[in-house]
Amino acid sequence: MADNTFSEKILVVDDEPLISDIIARSLEAEGYGCHIADNAEDALEVLSENSFSLIMSDINLPGKTGIELLSIVKDQFPDIAVIMVTAVDDRRTAIKALQLGAYGFVIKPFDINEIAISAVNALERRRLAIQSREYENRLENEVRSRTAEIHHREEEICVRLTSACEYRDVETGSHNRRLGLYASLLAEEIGLEQQAIDEIRIAASMHDIGKIAVPDNILLKEGSLNNEEFEIMKRHTVIGAQILKGSSISLLKMAQEIALNHHERWDGSGYPNKIAGEKTPISARLVAVIDVYDALVHKRVYRPPIPEKEALQMISRDKGSHFDPEIFDAFKRVLPQLRRIRLQVQDR
Template sequence: MPEMAKALEASSILVVDDNATNIQVIEATLKSAGYERITSVTKPLELTQHFVQSQYDLVLLDINMPLMDGFAVLSLMSQMLDRDRFPPVVMLTAQADEDSRIKALDNGASDYITKPFNRTELLKRVNIHLENWHFKRRLREENQTLEVKVQERTQALETAQLEMIYRLGRAAEYRDNETGNHVKRVSLFAQAIAEEYGMDKHFCDLIGIASPMHDVGKIGVSDTILLKPGKLTDDEYLVMKEHVTIGGEILSNGQSELLQLAAEIALTHHEKYNGKGYPHGLKGEAIPLSGRIVAIADVYDALTSTRPYKEAWPSEKAVGLIEREKGEHFDPQLVDAFLQVLPRIREISADYQD
């Protein structure tokens, strides 16, 4: 038996009419067509309980009833049932005037049949409305399933993107030195500073995810410069400085907010608050907030980590330098935020040692 035929036979139909004889005629007509799940109500005031306890696929509703007429029932249904649970309603009445018909349709009815009704017409209308109702229900279910699949796919893509970002950040670090945890520490430092500074959760999460790519441009710098154990010459330093523009170019034109922020960080995290940084000599708040935050996180971790050209500094010495550079290299308010979360930053350093 086709799926729709099964659905039609299993449909739950509610008949509301204060006249018991009318109820008997309607029930007999429906049962002759194979409909078995029929609930009949002669007292409309009892309908509240029915709508709470049951879900109906179709309602056959009389208009002229004492105490609560068909229009009042439609109003009750509108209050109790949301759109997805509001079934088609076919009004059954001896009133054939146009005003009643329009009023019924305006108040939520799907159709209008005058009494005495023709058996064939009634069954045809019932069949049409039930088919539409079940098609809509199936479409809703399919849309919900599709939405779940889209969400799952989106989550998988986001997870893949995050993994790609982290690995790309680590790729740059592995060329520079062996501090594989540097990008992780900078990420957590930047997030902690942003939180203390009062940024919203979305920004804090985003900067934590994007900051591991701050030095991705080092991929374009030669090993002789990256791994040089001593001080760089002026020419070598100029080449090293190019990693910020290389990183910005690698990450540029991204469609996602995440990649746009990552590009911003890569390009601006070596700018200085006093305007003496690079590559563009931006000053003060002309430097994007993300770049100002990562500047502190990156410098602190670089100072307290062993590199080919230096030994690790004690935390106190690194903090002292950052304090001295307040208003020069670093945003003063962000330095204050950094100092407030310093215990947390030291815990992160301990948890993610090289």
């Protein structure tokens, strides 16, 4: 009885051969391909091997009932429409079937035309449901890819802005890149949300953007800064925040809080605002640790690199005074990964 030349195939499930035969014939007369199963188990086997658009199933079947078949089909083959065929005194079950997702029901004894009309209606509803789901999926994918594109553009602009500043000070380019990579690792380790993990990679690399306004004689000075020079250097935090302020882009908002606060200390003795503890945004507390670590283990205009072991001893003393102790512990846990980043992104 099955006919693979039809695109819309219908599975008729009934234990009374006379009834399934009448149903199948009336549907075939309308051009559908039909297959007959006389119980739910057989129907499921046929369903696992062939694809159908519609099932017309009796409710009172030997073994699994038509209702049980319906819930299995809705679960495993959600795209197949189901019409229940039921005895007159079985209306309550028929309503339950509709609630379970049946597309309709036909009451026995039925008029032969009723079968074809219910099938056409159910197949049309199914077609519209599939079409609207596909449309929604397309729309969702489009929104997702547009959003990704916007993020990509935002990132590119930030990276180019940062690299413009790096022209002033050649040693900071790789430092900024490493800092971004360290920051997203550490953000993940301390359990920040995925969006923050993604954004901090770029935002952290912009932490010293305010240095663009620090004069060359201070920025590039070989040797330590005197008090007056250091006061000017400190202004890179406030200037960086001014460059980035007022944006509605969350990446830039984060970049601004990092630029302003990455020299604040856990005990409130940092700059520019001497804020302490958790009042300093977590992004900036995080950057504070890796900024100092990376600066120490690499060469600076004013000093050679410090061996990592020694650098770690130095910064460990500042846990709880300069650095948020919890973030510092997380930093130590990800240290092996940070070392790998150092190998990948080396100073020019």
